Amino acid sequence: MTITAIEARALGKRFARRGNWALRDCSFRLPAGRVCALVGVNGAGKSTLLALAAGLIAPTEGGITVLGGHPADARPDLGYVAQDKPMYPQLTVAETLRMGADLNPGRWDPDTAERIVSGGALDRDARIRSLSGGQRTRVALALALAKRPRLLLLDEPMADLDPLARRELMGLLMATVAEQGTTILMSSHVMAELEDSCDHLLVIGDGRVRLAGDMEELLAAHRLLDGPAQDGTSGAGPELGQDTVVVSHTTTGRQCTALVRDAGAAPPDGWRAAEPSLEEVIVAYLRNPEVPGLALDTVFAAPQEATA
Numbered sequence: 001m002t003i004t005a006i007e008a009r010a011l012g013k014r015f016a017r018r019g020n021w022a023l024r025d026c027s028f029r030l031p032a033g034r035v036c037a038l039v040g041v042n043g044a045g046k047s048t049l050l051a052l053a054a055g056l057i058a059p060t061e062g063g064i065t066v067l068g069g070h071p072a073d074a075r076p077d078l079g080y081v082a083q084d085k086p087m088y089p090q091l092t093v094a095e096t097l098r099m100g101a102d103l104n105p106g107r108w109d110p111d112t113a114e115r116i117v118s119g120g121a122l123d124r125d126a127r128i129r130s131l132s133g134g135q136r137t138r139v140a141l142a143l144a145l146a147k148r149p150r151l152l153l154l155d156e157p158m159a160d161l162d163p164l165a166r167r168e169l170m171g172l173l174m175a176t177v178a179e180q181g182t183t184i185l186m187s188s189h190v191m192a193e194l195e196d197s198c199d200h201l202l203v204i205g206d207g208r209v210r211l212a213g214d215m216e217e218l219l220a221a222h223r224l225l226d227g228p229a230q231d232g233t234s235g236a237g238p239e240l241g242q243d244t245v246v247v248s249h250t251t252t253g254r255q256c257t258a259l260v261r262d263a264g265a266a267p268p269d270g271w272r273a274a275e276p277s278l279e280e281v282i283v284a285y286l287r288n289p290e291v292p293g294l295a296l297d298t299v300f301a302a303p304q305e306a307t308a
């Protein structure tokens, strides 16, 4: 059994020879059976990474293995829902699902497809081109999930779903993970959605890995320190040991708040320590690209330098 679902080593992609890098020096390991949130600002390289993992585009440098082999070889075991949900516009919903069944003999689960489509009360005779964005998402998720994939690559899957559909389909995704041990790599900009459903995190900034690893371990590696600004070195942050990295700090009047990465040493005198939220950690790394990233569980690459 494969214990690594995706492994990227110094993975890089640029779409034109002299163009900018869409993804650069990206190294991480996603263990099988995890639900991984893929986070980054617009244009950070999330869709590029998902397309590389799906084997739809080739790396410019470095490499990526999926389910232990070349991404193209893993395709039968992959479910991929792209951001624009490409499907044949002239086919009806019923014809689209029938095509999914024909293309996946022996593994198609008609009950799952039926459950997803009927949840949205979709007309089976409606053509794909006539569906709303959320209805198209439903059909795309039905195709991806009914295939019983070992790895699901989802590019902002919930973006155009209403709140009820989000809950319903997120619940279904989580049930699938629990029943079948499916690995999910899912991009989203909605932190609350990710915090509730994911146990692993991959944050990309300017095409590079900023954070990668188990969500709880990443959170446990950080603390929010709160204390008097005048106690700080340069008057801004707390005085800390050499092993501590100040990821971000803000000063309001005489009060300073710093997000730090350390081994859990006692806070300096006069400072209070608290657990940061997931959003606080992610935002701090995205706002401060000069701070070295943190990739847990990646033995082949030290936390890389920030963007040049």
Ligand SMILES: Nc1ncnc2c1ncn2[C@@H]1O[C@H](COP(=O)(O)OP(=O)(O)OP(=O)(O)O)[C@@H](O)[C@H]1O
Binding pocket: 015, 016, 021, 022, 040, 041, 042, 043, 044, 045, 046, 047, 048, 049
């Ligand atoms: N086919 C392409 N040709 C040229 N450049 C591309 C192509 N696809 C993506 N890019 C560029 O690569 C960079 C990363 O794009 P990507 O779509 O991967 O970002 P993203 O993180 O998914 O963004 P968003 O959150 O807006 O969906 C961007 O600068 C984008 O312009």
